Amino acid sequence: MRLDVLPILSTLRRHRLTATLLVLQIALTCAIVSNAIFLIGDRLGWMTTPTGVAEDRLMRIVVSDIGRRGDIHARAQADLAELRGLPGVEAATIGNSLPFSGTTWNSDVSRSPVQGAPATAVTLYYGEGLAELLGSRLVAGRFFRSDEYAWLDDHLQGKAPGPTVTLITRDLATRLFGDGDPLGRTLYMHGDVLRVVGVLERLPGAAGFTRDRANDSIVLPWRMVPASGGGYIVRAREGETQKALVDAVKALKRLDPRRVIVSARTYPAIRARFFADDRATAVTLAAVSIALLVITALGIVGLASFWVGQRRRQIGIRRALGASRKDILRYFQTENFLLASMGIGLGMVLAYGINIVLMREYELPGLPLVYLPVGAAILWALGQAAVLAPALRAASVPPVVATRG
Amino acid sequence: MFGYYLELALHSFRRSRALTALMIVAVALGIGASMTTLTVLHVLSGDPLPGRSGSVFLPRLDPRDRDGYDPYAALPSQVTWTDGVDLLHARRAARQALMVGGATAVQSDEREVDPYLVTARYTTGDFFPMFGVPFRFGAGWSAADDDGHARVAVIAASLNDRLFHGRNSVGRTLHVDGADLRIVGVLEPWRAVPHFYDLATGEYAGAEEVFVPLFTARELKLKRNGGIECWGQGRTDDDRIESSTCVWLQFWVQLDDAAAVASYRAFLDGYAHEQVALGRFTRPSASDLTNVRRYLDERQVVPGDVRLQVWIALGFFVVCLVNTVGLMLAKFMRGAGELGVRRALGASRRSVFTQLVVEATLIGVAGGVGGLLFALLGLALVRLQSTAAAQLAHLDGTMLAATFAASIVATALAGVVPAWRACRVPAALQLKSQ
Numbered sequence: 001m002r003l004d005v006l007p008i009l010s011t012l013r014r015h016r017l018t019a020t021l022l023v024l025q026i027a028l029t030c031a032i033v034s035n036a037i038f039l040i041g042d043r044l045g046w047m048t049t050p051t052g053v054a055e056d057r058l059m060r061i062v063v064s065d066i067g068r069r070g071d072i073h074a075r076a077q078a079d080l081a082e083l084r085g086l087p088g089v090e091a092a093t094i095g096n097s098l099p100f101s102g103t104t105w106n107s108d109v110s111r112s113p114v115q116g117a118p119a120t121a122v123t124l125y126y127g128e129g130l131a132e133l134l135g136s137r138l139v140a141g142r143f144f145r146s147d148e149y150a151w152l153d154d155h156l157q158g159k160a161p162g163p164t165v166t167l168i169t170r171d172l173a174t175r176l177f178g179d180g181d182p183l184g185r186t187l188y189m190h191g192d193v194l195r196v197v198g199v200l201e202r203l204p205g206a207a208g209f210t211r212d213r214a215n216d217s218i219v220l221p222w223r224m225v226p227a228s229g230g231g232y233i234v235r236a237r238e239g240e241t242q243k244a245l246v247d248a249v250k251a252l253k254r255l256d257p258r259r260v261i262v263s264a265r266t267y268p269a270i271r272a273r274f275f276a277d278d279r280a281t282a283v284t285l286a287a288v289s290i291a292l293l294v295i296t297a298l299g300i301v302g303l304a305s306f307w308v309g310q311r312r313r314q315i316g317i318r319r320a321l322g323a324s325r326k327d328i329l330r331y332f333q334t335e336n337f338l339l340a341s342m343g344i345g346l347g348m349v350l351a352y353g354i355n356i357v358l359m360r361e362y363e364l365p366g367l368p369l370v371y372l373p374v375g376a377a378i379l380w381a382l383g384q385a386a387v388l389a390p391a392l393r394a395a396s397v398p399p400v401v402a403t404r405g
Numbered sequence: 406m407f408g409y410y411l412e413l414a415l416h417s418f419r420r421s422r423a424l425t426a427l428m429i430v431a432v433a434l435g436i437g438a439s440m441t442t443l444t445v446l447h448v449l450s451g452d453p454l455p456g457r458s459g460s461v462f463l464p465r466l467d468p469r470d471r472d473g474y475d476p477y478a479a480l481p482s483q484v485t486w487t488d489g490v491d492l493l494h495a496r497r498a499a500r501q502a503l504m505v506g507g508a509t510a511v512q513s514d515e516r517e518v519d520p521y522l523v524t525a526r527y528t529t530g531d532f533f534p535m536f537g538v539p540f541r542f543g544a545g546w547s548a549a550d551d552d553g554h555a556r557v558a559v560i561a562a563s564l565n566d567r568l569f570h571g572r573n574s575v576g577r578t579l580h581v582d583g584a585d586l587r588i589v590g591v592l593e594p595w596r597a598v599p600h601f602y603d604l605a606t607g608e609y610a611g612a613e614e615v616f617v618p619l620f621t622a623r624e625l626k627l628k629r630n631g632g633i634e635c636w637g638q639g640r641t642d643d644d645r646i647e648s649s650t651c652v653w654l655q656f657w658v659q660l661d662d663a664a665a666v667a668s669y670r671a672f673l674d675g676y677a678h679e680q681v682a683l684g685r686f687t688r689p690s691a692s693d694l695t696n697v698r699r700y701l702d703e704r705q706v707v708p709g710d711v712r713l714q715v716w717i718a719l720g721f722f723v724v725c726l727v728n729t730v731g732l733m734l735a736k737f738m739r740g741a742g743e744l745g746v747r748r749a750l751g752a753s754r755r756s757v758f759t760q761l762v763v764e765a766t767l768i769g770v771a772g773g774v775g776g777l778l779f780a781l782l783g784l785a786l787v788r789l790q791s792t793a794a795a796q797l798a799h800l801d802g803t804m805l806a807a808t809f810a811a812s813i814v815a816t817a818l819a820g821v822v823p824a825w826r827a828c829r830v831p832a833a834l835q836l837k838s839q
Contacts, residue, residue, distance in 0.1 A: 017734060017822070017826060018731055018734055018735060021727055021730055021731035021734065022731055024727050025724055025727045025728050025731065028720065028723060028724045028727065029724055031720075032717065032720045032721065032724070036717065039713075064508065064510060064522050064628065066510045066520055066582055066583060108473070115470075115471060115472055119472070119473055153642070155640075156640045156641065156642030157642055157644065157645070190472075190636070190637070190638075191637075191638065227628075228641070228642075228643060258520065260510050260520065260521055260522040262508070262522055276790060277708060277710055278710075279790070280710070280787070280790045281710040281713065281714060283790075284442070284714050284717070285714075285717060288438060288717050288718060288721050291434050291438070291721065292721055292724055295430075295431050295434065295435075295724065295725055295728055296724065296728065298427050298430075298431070298728075299427075299431070299728040299731060299732060302423075302424055302427055302731075302732045302735065303731055303732065303735055306424075306735035306736075306738075306739060307735075309739065310738075310739070358713075361709070361712075362709050362713060
C-alpha cells in the first residue's frame with residue numbers, strides 16, 4: 001500500500017491554522033472522552049457493588065407510632081407475627097439498617113481492651129435474625145442462637161447487659177486478624193467484650209465508609225422495637241415483592257390505624273436512592289461524551305467538505321494525470337488519519353494531565369493505561385467515519401474539472 | 406453600516422446553511438451543558454443566610470474522652486445537653502439558639518384530617534430572629550417561654566396551608582404526638598440552602614414544618630432525629646440522653662462585629678479550660694468558633710460530583726468553541742473571493758473585519774437562544790433525578806443573563822482569529838484566483 005504522506009503533510013502546512021484547530025479539537029475530545037469513560041466505569045463499578053443479600057425480595061417499612069401505649073415488646077412481636085403470617089412474606093424482623101440505605105449506625109472496635117488502642121470504624125447491624133433474613137452467606141462459624149438475643153431498648157435503659165457475641169464480615173476479619181482464624185477471637189467496643197462466632201461473606205454498611213472499606217460491618221444480637229431508627233425488614237417470596245409490600249403496609253395499618261407510615265420501600269428503590277448522585281454523574285458524563293463525539297464528527301465533516309470544495313481543481317488535475325478514484329479517497333482518509341493521530345497523541349498527554357488533577361481533587365484512582373488505546377480507537381474510527389462522505393465526494397470529482405475555470 | 410453588515414451576515418448564512426447550523430448547534434450545546442451544570446453548582450453552593458451568614462457562628466468544644474484522640478481532627482459540630490444549656494444560659498452572644506431536629510405526627514383541631522408525620526425542629530426562640538426567618542402571621546416565642554416550657558409552636562406555611570387552608574391560625578391548637586400546643590406564629594415559605602444548621606438531617610433538606618421550644622419538646626418526649634456521637638458509657642436512649650456522654654444538639658450564636666467575636670472566643674476558651682479543670686473534659690482544652698461559610702467548606706457540603714460535572718461541561722464548551730473557530734475559518738476563507746471584491750471596491754480592512762465579527766456574534770446570539778433551550782432541558786432532566794439539586798435546579802435571572810453574555814462573548818472572540826485571517830489575505834490575490 002502506498003501512503004502519500006509527504007504530499008499530505010505539505011498540503012496541511014498550507015492550512016496550518018485549520019489543521020491545528022482540528023488537531024486541538026480531536027485532542028480535547030480524546031482527553032475528555034477517555035477520562036469520562038474511565039469515570040463512568042468507576043461509578044458503575046461502585047453502583048453495582050455486590051451486597052450479598054437477597055436484594056429483589058427485601059423491603060423496609062418505617063412507622064411512627066403516635067403516643068406510647070402498652071407493652072412495646074408485645075406490640076412489636078404482634079406486628080411481626082402478623083407480617084410473618086402474610087401469604088407473600090417469607091420472613092420479617094425489625095432491624096436498624098440495610099446495606100446502602102443511607103441511615104448508618106457506626107462505632108469502632110478494637111482488638112485490645114486498652115483505652116486509646118488503635119480502633120477500626122465499623123457499621124453496626126441489629127435485628128433478630130437479620131443476617132439470615134437478608135440472605136447474607138455465612139463462610140465460617142454460625143449465626144446467633146435465639147438465647148443470645150436481648151432487647152436493645154432494655155439495654156439502653158440499663159435493664160439488660162451488653163452483647164457478648166458478634167458476626168463480622170470476611171473483609172473485616174482480614175483487616176483485624178490477618179490470615180488467622182477469626183472464630184473465637186475477641187473484639188472490644190466501648191466496654192463491651194465481643195466474641196466472634198461467625199464470619200459473613202459480605203455485608204456492606206449503610207453508607208459504606210470508603211469503597212475499600214465498604215464491608216467493614218459487624219452484626220450484634222439485638223432485638224429491636226420499631227422506634228429509634230428500627231424499621232420492619234421483610235423478605236418476600238420469589239416474585240411477590242410488590243404485593244408483599246402493599247400487604248405488609250395494610251397489615252401494619254390494620255393493627256394500629258393511628259400509626260403513620262414514614263416510608264415503605266422495596267430494597268431496589270432504597271438502593272437506587274443511595275446511588276442517585278452517582279447515577280446522575282454517570283449519565284451526565286455519558287451524555288457529554290456522546291455530544292462531544294457528535295460535535296467533533298460534525299466538525300470533521302465540515303472541515304473536510306470545505307477542503308474538498310477548495311481543492312476540486314487539484315483533484316481534477318490529479319485525476320487527469322492518472323490517479324484513480326481510490327487514490328483520491330485514500331488521500332483524504334490518510335489525511336484524516338494523520339490529523340487524528342496527531343490529535344490522539346496530544347490528547348493522551350492531556351488525558352493523563354486531566355487525570356492527575358482529578359486524582360488530586362476528587363481522590364480518584366489513576367487512569368489505567370488501557371483507557372488510552374480505547375479513547376484512541378474511538379477517535380480513529382470516528383474520524384474515518386466522518387471523513388468518508390466528503391472523501392467519496394472528492395473521489396467522484398471528474399478529471400474534466402481540470403480543464404475548466 | 407451595522408444594518409448592512411447584518412444583511413451580509415444573513416446572506417452568508419443562507420449560502421452555507423449546514424455549516425451555520427452546525428456552528429449554532431455546537432455553541433448551543435456547549436453553552437447549554439455549561440449553564441446547566443453551573444446553575445446546579447450555583448444553587449448548591451449558595452449562601453444559606455443572605456446578608457447574615459458572616460455574623461452567624463458555630464461554637465465548638467471537645468467533651469469526648471481520650472479514646473481515639475487526634476489533636477488535628479476537627480472538633481465535633483454538636484454539643485452535649487450540659488454544655489448547650491450552659492452556653493445558652495450564659496447569653497454571651499447577641500443571639501443564641503440551642504436546637505435539635507425531630508419528626509412528629511401533627512393534627513389540627515379539626516379532627517377530620519388524619520395525623521401525619523412532619524419534620525420538626527425543637528429549638529430555643531432566637532432561631533427565628535437569628536436566621537432572619539420571615540413570619541406570615543404572629544411571631545416566635547421569647548426566652549421566658551423557653552424557660553417556662555411554654556406549650557407553643559410555630560408552623561411552616563406549607564403546614565398551615567394543609568391544616569388550616571392558609572388562614573391565620575395563630576391562637577389555634579396543634580395536636581403534636583398526643584400533646585396540645587398553641588400556635589403563635591406561621592412562617593412565610595423559607596428554607597436555608599444548604600440546611601447548614603443541622604447537616605446530619607440532610608445537607609439539602611427542606612426547612613422543618615413545625616417548630617417547638619426545645620425544653621417543651623424534651624418534656625413531651627417528642628421524637629428526636631439527627632446525628633449523635635457518644636463515647637464512654639454514653640447511650641443513645643432518648644429518655645436519658647440529657648445526662649449521656651453524647652453530642653446531639655446544635656448550638657448557633659450571632660456575633661455582629663469583630664469585637665463581639667473576639668470576646669465570645671475568649672469566653673468559649675475560658676469555658677473549655679474551666680471544664681477541663683473540673684474534670685468534665687478529659688482531652689486538652691480546645692474550642693473554636695466557625696462561621697457558616699467556613700463550616701460548609703469544612704464539611705464539603707457541595708458534592709464533589711457537581712464540581713466535576715461543571716469541569717466536564719466547560720471542557721465540552723471549549724471543544725465546541727474550537728470546533729466553531731475551525732468552521733468559521735473555513736467559512737470565511739470560502740467567502741474570501743467576495744471579501745476580495747469588497748476590498749478592491751474600497752472597503753477598508755477594518756470594515757471587512759468588523760463585518761466578519763458581526764457575523765460571528767450573530768451566531769453567538771443564535772447559539773445563546775439555543776443554549777438557553779438546552780439549559781432549560783438540562784435542568785428539567787436534573788429535576789427528574791432524585792439528587793440533592795433536584796428541587797432546587799431552576800434558572801434564575803443572573804444565570805439567564807450570564808448564558809447570553811457568555812455565548813455572545815465567546816463566539817465573538819472565536820470569530821476574531823478567523824476574521825483577522827480572512828481580511829489579511831491581499832485583495833488582488835483573491836481577485837486573481839477567480
